Amino acid sequence: MQTSPTNPGHANSWYAASANDKRVRPELEGETEADVCVIGAGFTGISAALELAENGFSVVVLEGERVGFGASGRNGGQIVNGYSRDLEVIARRYGPDKAVKLGEMSLEGGEIIRRRVATYGIRCDLVDGGFFAAFTDKQVKEMAHVKANWEKHGHTGLEMVAKADVGKYVKSDRYVGGMIDRLGGHIHPLNLVLGEAAAAEGLGVRIFEKSRVTGLDMGLNPVVKTAKGRVKAKYVLVCGNAYLGSMLPKITDRMMPVSSQVMATEPLDAKLIEDLLPANYCVEDANYVLDYYRRTADNRLLYGGGIGYGGHDPANLTGVIRPNMLKTFPQLKGARIDFAWSGNFALTLTRIPHMGRLSENVYFSHGDSGHGVTTTHLLGKILGEAVAGHAGRFDVWASLPALPFPGGRTFRVPLTVLGAWWYGLRDKLGV
Numbered sequence: 001m002q003t004s005p006t007n008p009g010h011a012n013s014w015y016a017a018s019a020n021d022k023r024v025r026p027e028l029e030g031e032t033e034a035d036v037c038v039i040g041a042g043f044t045g046i047s048a049a050l051e052l053a054e055n056g057f058s059v060v061v062l063e064g065e066r067v068g069f070g071a072s073g074r075n076g077g078q079i080v081n082g083y084s085r086d087l088e089v090i091a092r093r094y095g096p097d098k099a100v101k102l103g104e105m106s107l108e109g110g111e112i113i114r115r116r117v118a119t120y121g122i123r124c125d126l127v128d129g130g131f132f133a134a135f136t137d138k139q140v141k142e143m144a145h146v147k148a149n150w151e152k153h154g155h156t157g158l159e160m161v162a163k164a165d166v167g168k169y170v171k172s173d174r175y176v177g178g179m180i181d182r183l184g185g186h187i188h189p190l191n192l193v194l195g196e197a198a199a200a201e202g203l204g205v206r207i208f209e210k211s212r213v214t215g216l217d218m219g220l221n222p223v224v225k226t227a228k229g230r231v232k233a234k235y236v237l238v239c240g241n242a243y244l245g246s247m248l249p250k251i252t253d254r255m256m257p258v259s260s261q262v263m264a265t266e267p268l269d270a271k272l273i274e275d276l277l278p279a280n281y282c283v284e285d286a287n288y289v290l291d292y293y294r295r296t297a298d299n300r301l302l303y304g305g306g307i308g309y310g311g312h313d314p315a316n317l318t319g320v321i322r323p324n325m326l327k328t329f330p331q332l333k334g335a336r337i338d339f340a341w342s343g344n345f346a347l348t349l350t351r352i353p354h355m356g357r358l359s360e361n362v363y364f365s366h367g368d369s370g371h372g373v374t375t376t377h378l379l380g381k382i383l384g385e386a387v388a389g390h391a392g393r394f395d396v397w398a399s400l401p402a403l404p405f406p407g408g409r410t411f412r413v414p415l416t417v418l419g420a421w422w423y424g425l426r427d428k429l430g431v
């Protein structure tokens with residue numbers, strides 16, 4: 001990973017360069033105590049910490065690198081509602097009751113973000129509105145089907161967009177239609193997580209950076225260990241997601257790190273970027289390996305896509321993403337690329353987040369499978385609720401089966417690549 005020259009310890013992203021808060025937090029040294037120790041300062045961990053602090057718990061957060069170092073500080077910034085699998089698939093797999101319960105929570109992540117931004121005055125360039133772009137009539141039909149089903153669960157923000165109206169949202173001739181989500185939107189994700197971390201600190205949460213957890217003693221009084229310190233806590237929340245490594249194989253064998261790549265152009269002429277994305281909605285297409293893009297507050301085009309199973313970075317990041325950007329917007333042939341970076345999200349076999357207990361007082365949540373900006377906020381809150389003794393929603397999630405990847409650690413990557421190749425081929429052929 002190339003690190004940011006102006007914000008060391010972060011990937012060299014536009015986000016790191018434009019972060020509101022570049023302050024470095026101390027490393028944990030010696031022993032301390034707290035009601036709850038949270039491992040990982042991404043959206044999940046910070047969302048849990050903030051929820052707990054708002055409810056009077058003392059919290060220590062241990063982050064191996066910097067707050068927002070992982071996916072939360074590097075993603076496309078798209079507020080996408082729902083989960084990586086549609087509620088209809090959830091109903092088919094786990095029964096209608098589970099679909100109803102997950103449906104009730106499916107808009108809450110976006111609401112939590114908006115509430116916190118307003119309550120704590122977080123400056124993260126929040127903009128409302130998202131557009132799902134379809135390449136084929138089949139994808140349009142699928143979107144209409146998803147819309148009808150989602151509306152049964154109370155989503156009122158969706159609207160189909162005919163081909164003639166696509167230009168209101170994106171000026172590209174690649175699409176035959178799409179769907180807008182007025183409850184979607186976009187943010188500067190690193191500034192969001194930094195703002196939430198600062199809000200948590202304002203309520204007494206202690207956050208330590210460069211404090212990677214190397215050991216965890218479970219039991220009645222769990223102890224969390226780093227190279228130079230230890231935290232004694234009543235509860236531990238494991239929120240390391242794709243960066244957890246192999247510390248807890250019981251749960252990490254049920255997820256796979258997957259990389260996605262993002263780049264940001266130079267600031268574009270205001271008229272040009274307004275012409276490309278007139279409504280300032282974020283856009284993601286409907287392919288299996290999808291492209292996602294949006295405007296930034298300083299008029300760059302931030303364009304993401306690509307995929308690396310196992311979490312490997314391609315050698316030439318721009319070489320992967322720029323050709324896709326030019327297929328969408330040939331007008332940008334001459335635009336300079338100022339930043340290109342990569343980050344890892346955690347994929348589960350079911351594409352549904354994996355949440356549960358490692359012991360009576362050690363809980364975990366990970367595996368938002370590429371759509372995690374909203375879900376992590378929801379699940380972090382639910383982790384906090386469970387610690388506070390309200391485990392009803394936690395138990396709904398924890399009851400969903402989490403399967404290990406076929407092929408174990410050695411063959412899970414090639415087998416998943418094979419599956420993705422098949423779906424990617426279908427997208428290319430438009431079938």
Ligand SMILES: Cc1cc2nc3c(=O)[nH]c(=O)nc-3n(C[C@H](O)[C@H](O)[C@H](O)COP(=O)(O)OP(=O)(O)OC[C@H]3O[C@@H](n4cnc5c(N)ncnc54)[C@H](O)[C@@H]3O)c2cc1C
Pocket residue numbers: 039040041042043044045062063064065066067068069070071072073074075076077078079080211212213214239240241242243244245247259260261262292304342343344345346365366367368369370371372373374376
């Ligand atoms: C390039 C990219 C683009 C994406 N775009 C979008 C998007 O536009 N919309 C969307 O909804 N989702 C998107 N996602 C997914 C979304 O970003 C993630 O689902 C979400 O940020 C995961 O948050 P998290 O807190 O669970 O994990 P992370 O943000 O990865 O945080 C985990 C943290 O734990 C720390 N950690 C790990 N192990 C340890 C340890 N042992 N000790 C201490 N600390 C530890 C890590 O350093 C890291 O900071 C994208 C993901 C990527 C990678």
